[in-house]
Structures are given as C-alpha cells and as structure tokens.
Amino acid sequence: MLSVEFLLNAITLGSLCALLALGLVIVYGILKLVNFAYGELIMITGYTLYLLNSAAPLPWLVMALIGVLVAMFTSYSTELVAFRPVRTKSLTAMLITSFAVSTLLQNAALLLISPRARAVPLPKLFSASVTILGIAIPWRNILTILTSLILLVGLTLLLKKTILGIALRAAADNFQMTRLMGVPANMVISAAFVLSGLMAGIVGLFWVGRTASVTPTIGGAPLLIAFVATVIGGMNSLVGAVVGGYIYGVIFSFLGVMLPQSLLDYREAFMFLVVILILLFRPEGLIRGAGTGERVG
Amino acid sequence: MLRVENLQASYGAILALKGISIEVNEGELVALIGVNGAGKTTLLSTIAGILRPISGKISFRGESLIGKSPEDIVRKGISLVPEGRDIFSSLTVEENLRMGAFVRRDRLEYQRDLEKIFALFPILKQRLNQLGGTLSGGEQQQLAIARALMSHPSLLMLDEPSLGLAPALVDQIFELITTLHQQGTTILLVEQNVDRTLEIADRVYLLQTGKVKFSGTAAEVRHQGEVEKVYLGGIE
Ligand SMILES: Nc1ncnc2c1ncn2[C@@H]1O[C@H](COP(=O)(O)OP(=O)(O)OP(=O)(O)O)[C@@H](O)[C@H]1O
Ligand SMILES: [Mg+2]
Numbered sequence: 408m409l410s411v412e413f414l415l416n417a418i419t420l421g422s423l424c425a426l427l428a429l430g431l432v433i434v435y436g437i438l439k440l441v442n443f444a445y446g447e448l449i450m451i452t453g454y455t456l457y458l459l460n461s462a463a464p465l466p467w468l469v470m471a472l473i474g475v476l477v478a479m480f481t482s483y484s485t486e487l488v489a490f491r492p493v494r495t496k497s498l499t500a501m502l503i504t505s506f507a508v509s510t511l512l513q514n515a516a517l518l519l520i521s522p523r524a525r526a527v528p529l530p531k532l533f534s535a536s537v538t539i540l541g542i543a544i545p546w547r548n549i550l551t552i553l554t555s556l557i558l559l560v561g562l563t564l565l566l567k568k569t570i571l572g573i574a575l576r577a578a579a580d581n582f583q584m585t586r587l588m589g590v591p592a593n594m595v596i597s598a599a600f601v602l603s604g605l606m607a608g609i610v611g612l613f614w615v616g617r618t619a620s621v622t623p624t625i626g627g628a629p630l631l632i633a634f635v636a637t638v639i640g641g642m643n644s645l646v647g648a649v650v651g652g653y654i655y656g657v658i659f660s661f662l663g664v665m666l667p668q669s670l671l672d673y674r675e676a677f678m679f680l681v682v683i684l685i686l687l688f689r690p691e692g693l694i695r696g697a698g699t700g701e702r703v704g
Numbered sequence: 705m706l707r708v709e710n711l712q713a714s715y716g717a718i719l720a721l722k723g724i725s726i727e728v729n730e731g732e733l734v735a736l737i738g739v740n741g742a743g744k745t746t747l748l749s750t751i752a753g754i755l756r757p758i759s760g761k762i763s764f765r766g767e768s769l770i771g772k773s774p775e776d777i778v779r780k781g782i783s784l785v786p787e788g789r790d791i792f793s794s795l796t797v798e799e800n801l802r803m804g805a806f807v808r809r810d811r812l813e814y815q816r817d818l819e820k821i822f823a824l825f826p827i828l829k830q831r832l833n834q835l836g837g838t839l840s841g842g843e844q845q846q847l848a849i850a851r852a853l854m855s856h857p858s859l860l861m862l863d864e865p866s867l868g869l870a871p872a873l874v875d876q877i878f879e880l881i882t883t884l885h886q887q888g889t890t891i892l893l894v895e896q897n898v899d900r901t902l903e904i905a906d907r908v909y910l911l912q913t914g915k916v917k918f919s920g921t922a923a924e925v926r927h928q929g930e931v932e933k934v935y936l937g938g939i940e
Contacts, residue, residue, distance in 0.1 A: 570806065573799050580792045587752060587786070589778035589807035589855065 411542050413664060419548040421656025422555035423610050427629050428636035428648035428655075429562070430606025434599050435642055436579030438494070440501045444485055444508035445633060446626025448478040448604055452611030453527055453621030454516060460528040467530040475608030481512075482604025486597060494596075509626070516623040524620040533616050551613050558609060559649065562602070566645070571598060579643070635678065639685055641692025650694055705730045705890060706751070706782075706859055711760035713750045720746040722914035723760065728859065728892050733885045735901045735922075736894045738911035744894040745787050747911070748861050751892075752784040753777040764859070779807050783857035787864050787894075789848040793837025797828055800836050800847055804854030814854075821850045824880065842873035849880065860884065861892045866900075878904060902926055 434442050455474040459465060465473075489508050493500040536545040566572035578585040578595040586592050607629075614629055615621050632655060640651020658681050662674050670677075685693070706728040713721040720743045728734045736744045749755045751762055753774040762769040769777055792800050801821065805814050822829040825846045831839060839847060845865055852860060862881070866874040874897065882904050885891055895901040902908065902922040910918040910925065918925065 570802060573795065573802055574806065577792045577795055577799075577803050580794045581790055583754065583774070584786070584790045584792065585803070586774040587754075587778060587784055588803045588851075589775050590803070591775045592773070 413660065415544060415548050415552075417657045417660035418653075419551045419656070420660055421653035422552050423613055423652075424632050424636045424655045425649045425652025426555055426558060426606045426610045427633035428640065428652040429559075429645060430603040430610070431630075431633040432637045432642060432645060432648040433575070433606070434603045435637070436645070437575070437582060437596060437599050438490070438501065439498060440490070440505065441634065442603070443502070443505040443630065444512060445603065445607060446628075446630030447509050447512040448482055448607035448626070449611035449614050449629050450512065450516060450621060450623065450626045451481050452478045452608045453615040453625060454520060454525070456527040456612075456615065457520075457525045457621055464528065467528055470528065471612050474612060475605065478608030478611060479601050479604035482600045482607065483597060486600040490600075491593070491596075513623045513626070520623075522623060524618075524622045527615045527619060527621050529616055529619050547613070547616060554609060554613075558606075575599060575602075576645075579645075635682055637692070639682060639692060641694040644692075644694045647692055647694030651692065654693075705765060706892070707761070707763045708747070708751065709761040709763075711747070711750060711762065712758040713746055713755050714758055715746075720914055721750065721757070721760075724911070724914070724916055726909050726916065726919070728890060731888055731890055732906045733881070733891045733893060733904060735905035735908045736892065736911060737896070737898050737901060737908060738917070741913075742911040743914040744911055745863055746914075748784055748786075748863050748892070748894060751777075751861065752782065778855060778857075781856075781858035782861065783852040783855050783859070784861045785848045785852045785863060785865060787867065789844045791836040791839075791844050791847050791851065793835065795836055796833050797836060797839070797847055798832045800851050801828075801854050804851035807855050817854055817856075821853065824853075824883070825850050842869050842876070845869060845873075845877060846880075849877075853884075857889070859890045859892060861894075863894045864896060865893075866895065866897050874900070 431442065431445050434440060434445075452474040455477045456470055459470045459473060464470075485508050489504050490501060493504050532546045532550065534547075536543045537549070538544070564572075566576055574585060574588075574590045574595055575598060577588070578590065578599075582592070585595065610629065615625065636651040636655040637648050638651070639654055640649070641647030655678075659674065659678055662677050663671070666674060666677065706726075708724060708726045711721050711724045712719065724743070724747060726734070726736075726747075736747065738744055746755065750757050751769070753769065753772050753776070757770065764777075764780055764782060767780070769780070769782075772780075792803065795803065801818065802814075805817065808814065808817075827843055828847060828850055831843060836844065836847060849862070849865065865881070866877050869877065878897075878900050881891065881893065885904065893901065893905065902925060905922045908920065908922055908925045909916050918928065920928070
C-alpha cells in the first residue's frame with residue numbers, strides 16, 4: 408500500500424493543498440476574513456487559459472504566466488472594489504461581500520462563456536512521465552512538487568527577509584500596531600490579496616490540468632480544501648496552513664487506498680470526520696499562531 | 705509643537721473626552737495624570753489617529769492632524785508606545801525594531817540606530833533573535849520604547865510604561881525616560897506613578913472624567929494639593 412506511487416500522489420496533492428491553504432490564510436491572518444471568492448480565482452485562471460488558447464494560442468508557459476497574473480489582478484481588484492468599502496464595517500458585511508463576489512464571478516462565467524466545461528490547453532509534459540528505477544512518475548507530479556517547493560521557499564524569503572514581508576506578518580499579529588509603525592493599511596492588505604491571487608493562480612494551473620477543463624463552479628472544491636486544511640493546521644499561522652495542507656493531502660490519499668470501493672464516494676465525509684477528530688483534541692488547529700484574533704477596523 | 709484644543713471624543717454613546725486642551729512644547733516632558741478612566745489613553749489614541757474626534761483641533765507644528773490616518777501621523781513624527789506595550793509577539797526582537805524603522809529607509813542609518821538602541825537597552829542586543837512574545841514584561845516594555853525610537857519621533861507618547869513592572873524595572877524605565885528627555889526628545893507621558901512622574905516632568909496635566917482638572921508645573925501641582933484631591937488616597 409505504501410508504494411512510492413502512493414507517496415508521490417499524496418505529496419503532490421499535499422503540495423497543492425498547502426499552496427491553497429496559504430493563499431486563504433494570508434488574507435485571513437490580516438482581515439480575519441474567510442474569502443469565499445478565493446476559489447473563483449482558480450476559475451479565472453482556467454478561463455484565461457481557455458480564452459487565450461481559443462483567441463491566439465501562445466506557448467503554454469506564456470499563457471500560464473498570463474493566467475496567474477490575471478488571478479493576481481482579480482484578487483487585487485476584488486479587494487479594491489468590494490472589500491475595501493466594507494472593511495471598517497462588520498466582519499459579517501465582509502463575509503457577505505465575499506459570497507457576493509464569488510457568486511458574481513461564477514455567474515459572469517456562466518453567462519459570458521458557458522455553463523458547460525471548456526477545454527484548457529495543457530503542456531505536453533503534463534501527460535508524459537519519466538521512469539526512474541522502474542517506476543513511472545508523471546511529470547505533472549514532479550512539476551507540482553517542484554513548483555510548490557520553489558513557491559514556499561520564495562514566500563518564506565519574502566516574509567522573513569523583506570520589509571514588506573515582515574510588515575505582512577506584523578499586520579497579522581497586530582494590525583493597529585502595524586499602522587502605528589507607519590505601514591499604510593491599504594498597502595499590506597493589497598499585498599496580501601495579490602499574494603493570495605498568486606497562490607490561487609499557480610494552483611489553478613495544476614488544478615485545471617487534472618481534468619484539462621474549466622467550469623464556472625470549479626472553484627468550490629479547492630476553496631473547501633483550503634478551508635479544511637487551514638482549520639487542521641490552525642487559522643492563525645502560515646506554517647500551520649502549509650502543515651494542514653500536506654496533512655490533508657496525505658489523509659485524503661490514504662482514505663483513497665484504505666476505503667473499500669463502495670465507500671469511496673464518501674471520501675469527503677470521512678475527511679470531515681478526521682477533521683472533527685483533530686479539532687476535538689486541538690480546537691485551535693495543530694499549529695498555534697500568534698494573531699490576536701482581533702479584527703481590522 | 706503639539707496643540708490640542710477643546711478636543712471631544714467618544715466610544716459610541718460614551719463621551720470620553722469632554723473638551724480637552726493641552727500643549728506640548730519642543731523638548732518638554734509633559735505628563736498626563738489622573739485616575740483610571742479619566743481619558744488619558746483616549747487622548748493619546750486620538751492624537752495618534754486611532755480614534756476620530758467628534759470636535760476640536762489637534763495640530764502638530766502648525767499642521768492639523770484631524771482626519772489623518774495613524775500611518776500618516778507617524779510619518780509626521782509622532783510615535784505612540786501604547787498601554788500594554790503591544791509588541792509583535794510572533795516577530796523577533798530584531799524584526800520588531802525593523803518595523804519601528806519602517807518610515808525610515810536608509811539601511812546604513814538603521815545600523816547606526818540599532819547601535820544607539822543597544823547602548824540604551826543592552827538586554828535587547830542579547831535577545832535580538834528571540835520572539836517578542838517570549839520576552840519578560842520589562843524586556844517587552846523596553847522593546848516597545850526602543851521600537852518607537854527607531855522612527856526618530858519628534859514627539860514620543862508613552863502610555864503607562866511602568867505598568868505591571870517590578871520596582872527595580874520601574875526605576876529603570878523612569879531613568880530611561882529621564883535620559884531620553886535629557887537627550888532632547890519631546891515626551892508626552894501618561895503615568896499612574898504620580899510621585900515619580902512629578903519628579904521628572906516639566907509640566908503636568910491632571911485629567912478627571914474627560915476634562916483637564918488642573919495644569920501647571922510639577923511643583924505647582926504638588927503645592928496645590930490637587931493630586932490628593934483627585935486621587936483621594938486611591939492609587940497613590
Ligand atoms: N474601547 C472602549 N469602548 C468603550 N468605552 C471605552 C473604551 N476605551 C475606554 N473607554 C471608556 O472611556 C473612558 C476613558 O478611558 P481611558 O482608557 O481613556 O482611561 P485612562 O485614563 O487611560 O484609564 P487607565 O488609567 O485605566 O488606563 C472610560 O470611561 C472608559 O470606560
Ligand atoms: Mg489608560
């Protein structure tokens with residue numbers, strides 16, 4: 408059961424979940440907002456690939472880059488247009504706004520493109536595999552894992568070494584005090600949304616790559632995964648998000664090989680069972696962050 | 705340098721400042737004293753831009769601060785060390801200090817400032833890579849003051865810096881405030897430790913339920929017995 412293939416699949420899924428969770432928690436840490444429109448950023452990346460490919464097929468890497476940039480820009484704009492005006496109101500107002508943004512983006516895709524799945528271009532490498540020591544390893548897995556590692560290292564450097572990164576962590580720790588250091592509130596929040604969009608965009612490339620298609624509702628599942636992973640890892644810690652993501656990937660893969668065929672459809676339900684168990688013993692998640700839990704007002 | 709005129713501020717329906725006027729001149733150490741709930745913290749918060757006043761004026765070097773955000777006010781040279789310190793507990797001591805220097809961009813100057821800070825607070829040098837949250841209360845207070853100094857404030861506002869510290873540490877904090885004052889820093893100090901405060905302050909405002917009850921030099925306050933009247937053997 409614990410074959411190399413299994414481990415590789417678990418780590419691949421875990422890597423995606425870790426990035427997903429990070430993107431969600433980077434905004435949550437500062438605004439205490441679970442951004443329900445987060446999954447739609449993945450949808451946007453998918454449709455960008457689809458539209459670019461049907462208009463003027465460019466090299467995949469170029470289209471992918473544009474797809475990620477569009478996700479980052481969308482994330483930034485939703486903050487500017489939708490969240491900023493309600494930020495000083497209540498947290499409920501922000502939550503409802505994020506629902507509204509999510510629905511709006513989904514319906515826009517539904518009306519402007521199609522309710523049905525649209526094919527997205529994939530690089531040839533995604534369907535190829537390499538044989539190492541007699542084991543066939545899909546390139547998609549290798550790329551997912553490598554990209555995640557690079558992104559995690561890059562993000563760590565950003566958060567630890569640059570003044571913007573330190574300010575982002577400070578803002579998650581104590582927002583008001585961060586402003587009293589002269590850090591513009593709008594700047595850190597915008598930066599958080601841009602980084603969140605970066606995570607969603609990059610995950611999006613691999614996510615739509617699984618089925619080679621995009622639908623208006625494709626964002627639902629990754630949003631849920633990100634949410635569950637952060638709950639497991641701890642909502643107030645970026646490390647927790649990463650840990651939670653990998654744990655999610657491993658447990659989900661385990662359930663896939665352990666559950667009998669007849670129960671496989673209920674994998675998500677079992678997943679929630681595991682989460683509930685974890686929360687019974689660690690209500691704050693596995694990793695405790697330092698955030699004050701206070702909201703930005 | 706700082707001029708507050710007829711300032712009113714409230715929390716919802718509670719009027720916490722009922723028309724306060726104070727003034728702080730360049731190089732002065734001005735103290736705000738008064739019992740719990742008098743409005744001292746509210747006054748500092750309003751000056752720092754955390755709380756929007758209902759009416760009244762705040763000007764700093766002739767420029768109005770009304771409606772300015774906290775981040776703008778720091779850039780104008782006013783730094784607040786809030787009550788309860790509020791250091792970044794998940795950041796290292798060094799990162800806390802870097803945040804303090806956020807409004808300053810010169811790397812070289814930052815290094816020089818660090819050396820000055822270490823001269824004032826030797827303990828912080830030893831704790832540089834420790835998380836802020838793992839420091840002792842006294843160390844946290846020193847870090848909070850050091851962090852505020854990193855922005856080179858023209859006016860340093862300290863809200864009960866000696867709160868909850870052991871007597872030896874209280875001495876240390878008061879010595880530090882005196883040193884900063886002698887070095888020319890303008891300070892607006894909120895303190896409950898009235899006797900010690902009267903020893904070091906140039907001028908004092910005594911607040912009571914959102915109003916200035918009395919103001920004058922430290923000596924005047926002591927001679928008029930105003931402090932005793934207000935505190936009624938309470939804190940002191
Ligand atoms: N966040 C708040 N919400 C509602 N009322 C508040 C809030 N903060 C302070 N107050 C009220 O405003 C008044 C002034 O409080 P403030 O904190 O300014 O007093 P203080 O002089 O700093 O007291 P202390 O010596 O206890 O720190 C008090 O009546 C207090 O109850
Ligand atoms: Mg107070």
